[in-house]
Amino acid sequence: MTDAVRLESLYKTYDGGVTALDGVTAGFAAGTFTAVMGPSGSGKSTLLQCAAGLDRPTAGRVFLDGTELTATGDTAMTKFRRLRAGFIFQDYNLLPSLTVEQNVVLPLRLAGRRADRAGSRAVLEQLGLGDRMRDLPERLSGGQRQRVAVARALVTAPAVVFADEPTGALDLRSAGEVLTLLREVVHTHGRTVVMVTHDPVAAAYADSVLFLADGRLAGEMRAPTADAVAERLAHLGDRAMGAVA
Numbered sequence: 307m308t309d310a311v312r313l314e315s316l317y318k319t320y321d322g323g324v325t326a327l328d329g330v331t332a333g334f335a336a337g338t339f340t341a342v343m344g345p346s347g348s349g350k351s352t353l354l355q356c357a358a359g360l361d362r363p364t365a366g367r368v369f370l371d372g373t374e375l376t377a378t379g380d381t382a383m384t385k386f387r388r389l390r391a392g393f394i395f396q397d398y399n400l401l402p403s404l405t406v407e408q409n410v411v412l413p414l415r416l417a418g419r420r421a422d423r424a425g426s427r428a429v430l431e432q433l434g435l436g437d438r439m440r441d442l443p444e445r446l447s448g449g450q451r452q453r454v455a456v457a458r459a460l461v462t463a464p465a466v467v468f469a470d471e472p473t474g475a476l477d478l479r480s481a482g483e484v485l486t487l488l489r490e491v492v493h494t495h496g497r498t499v500v501m502v503t504h505d506p507v508a509a510a511y512a513d514s515v516l517f518l519a520d521g522r523l524a525g526e527m528r529a530p531t532a533d534a535v536a537e538r539l540a541h542l543g544d545r546a547m548g549a550v551a
């Protein structure tokens with residue numbers, strides 16, 4: 307199995323001296339759904355940002371779909387990222403003045419591609435939003451907005467979709483719908499999803515969970531259940547608190 311994303315000895319130290327990543331090596335196999343978890347401040351968002359080419363590590367290498375991002379200049383990296391990576395954020399990040407359909411095709415436009423109306427319509431229909439294409443985001447519920455964001459993340463047929471707390475702003479039911487959708491994106495459509503979450507219930511939708519503590523890998527769990535994830539997290543929390551005390 308090839309890795310859609312590969313991280314090799316990743317270090318990230320921010321200005322001011324905080325080491326957010328302290329030598330992380332990990333692979334995310336193509337066609338898998340991975341949750342990244344860990345105590346607050348353990349480096350989850352930093353890992354996602356570096357893996358996605360939104361930020362650069364201080365040292366180490368990042369491969370996205372076989373291309374080394376860390377060896378690529380800023381302009382080429384942005385171009386590559388726009389076509390090969392999709393993004394889903396907690397607060398949806400939809401542009402309020404664009405319709406649902408215009409939001410979905412935006413990554414294609416930004417990448418200089420023709421907006422594929424038939425393709426975007428097909429994705430929106432699959433996600434149950436076929437009749438909302440001309441609406442502005444403000445007319446949609448949170449769960450519907452996040453489904454639009456999922457459609458937008460998929461429109462370029464990316465090698466990997468990165469999701470940062472995608473259910474953090476949703477009620478339980480909408481969260482379940484979005485997570486089920488992400489699982490389908492992986493298991494029915496063969497995509498790769500890497501999701502940062504605080505929520506053990508959300509993590510249990512993934513194929514495996516990667517745990518971080520103090521910027522380092524702190525284990526992996528395959529076929530996670532919410533209870534098992536919560537228990538492991540509690541122990542990581544103990545350790546992180548112990549390191550501070």
Ligand SMILES: Nc1ncnc2c1ncn2[C@@H]1O[C@H](COP(=O)(O)OP(=O)(O)OP(=O)(O)O)[C@@H](O)[C@H]1O
Binds near residue numbers: 325346
């Ligand atoms: N832009 C920044 N400048 C300086 N320090 C930062 C910056 N971003 C993050 N950090 C620090 O790096 C460490 C890791 O942060 P990061 O956001 O990656 O953790 P996290 O696990 O995603 O946390 P949370 O669960 O609270 O969102 C923290 O100590 C944080 O304060």
